[in-house]
Structures are given as C-alpha cells and as structure tokens.
Amino acid sequence: MLNIKCPYCGDRSQKEFAYGGDGTITRPKLNQEISDEEWDNFVYLRKSPRGKHIELWHHIAGCRQWFKVERDTTTHEIFRTFKPEE
C-alpha cells in the first residue's frame, strides 16, 4: 500500500486518496483559438513514462485538496508531494 504525504495533512494511507492522472497536462488557454492538435494533446495524448511521473492526487477522504505527487511508476517510490501551484 502507498503512503502518501498530503502537503496539507501529512502522511496518510493510500485509501484516503483518489488518483487524478498525469499532472503535467495543462489546459489550453481560454478565449483563444485552439488548434485540433493542441486539443488532442490536452485531452488524449499521454507520455505515461516508465520511471518518474508527476501526477495529480485528491485527498478525497481527508482535506479534499488536490495536490501533485512525483512517483516512480515501477517501484512506487514517492519522491515528493507538493501543492499544485508550487
């Protein structure tokens, strides 16, 4: 089981969290012309690396805050957790 350190609450069990996917994806800016390619990149295309992966997690059974985790997708080692704006 993963132990995830919520940047707001501290170390908690994986059971309190929900996964939110790749944390490096940024939504195209609003009120601007968006090409099909940009939209495709945002909605569908994922690197899904083997190794270090920055991802979103949601402390859904805790403080309900979203935050980011840097984790190894092979060993599940968590290198750091940080607030989305960091």
Next chain:
Amino acid sequence: MQKYSVFSLIKNAFSNHEKWDLAWKDPSPKKEYDVVIIGGGGHGLATAYYLAKEHQITNVAVIEKGWIGGGNIGRNTTIIRSNFMYDDNARFNEFGMNLWRNMSQELNFNVMFSPRGIINLAHSDAQMNAYARRGNSMRLNGIDAVLLNREEIKKIIPMADFSDDVRYPIFGGLAQPSAGTARHDAVAWGYARQADSMGVDIIQNCEVTGFDIEAGKITGLRTSRGDIKSKKIGLCVAGSTNVLAEKLNMTLPIETHLLQACVSEPVKPVLDGVVTFGAGHFYISQSDKGEMVMGGDLDGYNSYAQKGNLPTIQHVLTGGVALFPFLSRLKMLRTWGGIMDMSMDGSPIIDKTHIDGLYLNCGWCYGGFKSVPSSGWTFAHTIAQDRVHELNEGFSLNRFSKGYLLDEKGLGTKTWIS
C-alpha cells in the same frame, strides 16, 4: 513438425516422453527480416502465425524481451466474449469467436476452448434497459444475446445472494451463451509452435533498444542481441507501448496501468460459466482445476510494476463476497498483476502510423485475451497489405483527434477510473 495426437502420445510413452521435439526453436536473430514483430505475447505470436499462413510471409521474427507466455497472455483471466454494443467492436470480436472455435484443430494444440457462457448481472431497471439495448445491438450483428430475468438467473447461479435485504439485488442479466474461457498458456504455445514450423524466428530474451528511421521510413531496429534490418515492424507490446513510443518520439492516447487477478483454493464445481457483477467491478469463473478465478478493478494509478497492492484486491473481493457470499470462506491461492495499455476510449488501436512501415497494435485495456486471434489476423493483414482490413478500420489511431471514439462503456478519457 511433429503432429500431436493420441498416436504420438502412445509412441512417445515408449521412450519415457524424452524424445519429443522442441515446440519451437531458439534461434539467434538474423541480420534482416521481411517483417519484425515486437512482443512475443498472444497478439504478436498470432500476428506472426497469420502472416505466414494467410499471407505467405515467413521471413518473420518475433522479438520478445522476456519469455513466451510471460506477459499478459499468461496473466489474464481467460475470458472470451463478443458481447459488444458498437458495430466495430462487435464484428471484430465475433470474427474472433469463429477463430476460437476452430483454434485447437487449426493449431494442433488443445487450447481447451470452453464455450460455457457469460452473464453480465443487472441490479436496477436502468441497467436492465441498458442490457436490453446492448443485447439487441449484439443480435443485429449476429451475436447470441439472451436477456434473463431474476428467476432465470437464480436457476443458473443459485449460490449468488438472492436474499431480500442485499444492497444490490439481482434484477436479471444479459447472457452470451457462446462466450467462454480457454487455457491461455496453450494459446501462446500453440501459435508459437505453428509459426515456428512455418519458418518464423521466435527470439526470446531480446530487448528492443532503439529504432532506425530514414526519411520517414522504418529501416530496422536495435536490440540487446544486435541490430536487425526490416522494412516492416509491428508493435504488439501492450503495457510497454509507451516505453517504445518514447523511443520513436511518439505520444499515444495510451496510459499504462496495473490490473490484478487472483485465484482461490480449488473447490468442487460450483460455477459453470463466467459471471460479472453489475454493481461493482468484479468477474468470476471457475477453472477446470476448481479454482475460482477472479478479477476486477485496475489499481488506479499509472504503473509498470506487474504486481499490485492489497487495497485493490480487498476492494474487488468485497464486491465478490457481496455477490457470492460463499467466497468469504475460501482462501486465496495466488494473486498477480499485469500491465495494461489503457486507451482513452477503452477500445484498441490496430493501425499504420505516420512512420512508413511501422504498425501499431495496442490499447487493449484489460480485454486483450479474447481478441488474440482476431487481432493477429487483422494486424497480419494490415502489415502484409499495408492497409487496414475492414474489420479493424474503426480501430484507427487518428479516431481520437477526429472525434470518432469507440467509447463502449461511456467512460470518457479516464478509462482507468472504473
């Protein structure tokens, strides 16, 4: 090649079964092939077999990083079905059902295909309506679908929880009587043995480290056992698709996730078909040895670990016990995991790519086993003819950017959530 039969069995009994031919050779890679298939799993081996048999292309290598049968072909829960609503998925998998029915004879290898039927249970009126709709779609595509009510279900699986105070009472279900199971290892071995006998080189312990691309055309690949030239390369690497895509500077609509399965200790026959729980994600069948074979949700976060975490097993079996209370008294014998190529709409991709001579077969999510023959057959056609077959034209790579999704379950892009 030595033919397997009762006579060869008797004959070899006299030599203590010590003189059987090897099922396939262990060659070193040659310098050049007409076609190289990366990935010696079910899909890769089936592709090589159909390239040789249907298209007479026998100068083929199958490159496998590990060993034959060590990946998802040996890690699945062996369910074979074609109970899909959308035409592209339904036709493709029903074509595969016909290949499954003759597979043991065709491969001269007993794959133990057992059409024992599948039932998807419904736990609300809305779910019954959805299954009626899916069943009608299936029947329009010539697939057997039977909508069963609660009493009919009770006759088939009396040991399920039919009491009045359950949280998710069984309203009925959708059955596909022609669905079933097969012995997954035998499928890999059968295809490997026949492909080998027609001249395909099956090269194990050979990791792909890079690709050679000149002017938009693939010219060869680099491996841990030397460079290999080939003008046509097919990728059948399931959960490792993104790793190879990175070497090709491609980004795909695929995420790699981990799926676990487990078996209980063997018990007397209790369940003759495959049953899926409709109020959670849980499916179960009983193997010929008596083990209850079970699976359910993905672990839920990107993973290449090939082994899972206990909370998911606990979650899956909670659903299992809700459906079949007797499971609570069984001991678990084994759990294991495999890495899944989760596509962004839950349907596969079998297509050409923007690189000339590079063909892609991926996105099987957690349903790749049933599609082994149909995937191999259509992928072989796509490679040999350099154009997609009508059976796999819906599984295009550009359907995401074009908006022609095959979102069978209506889950959107986060197919790993369910």
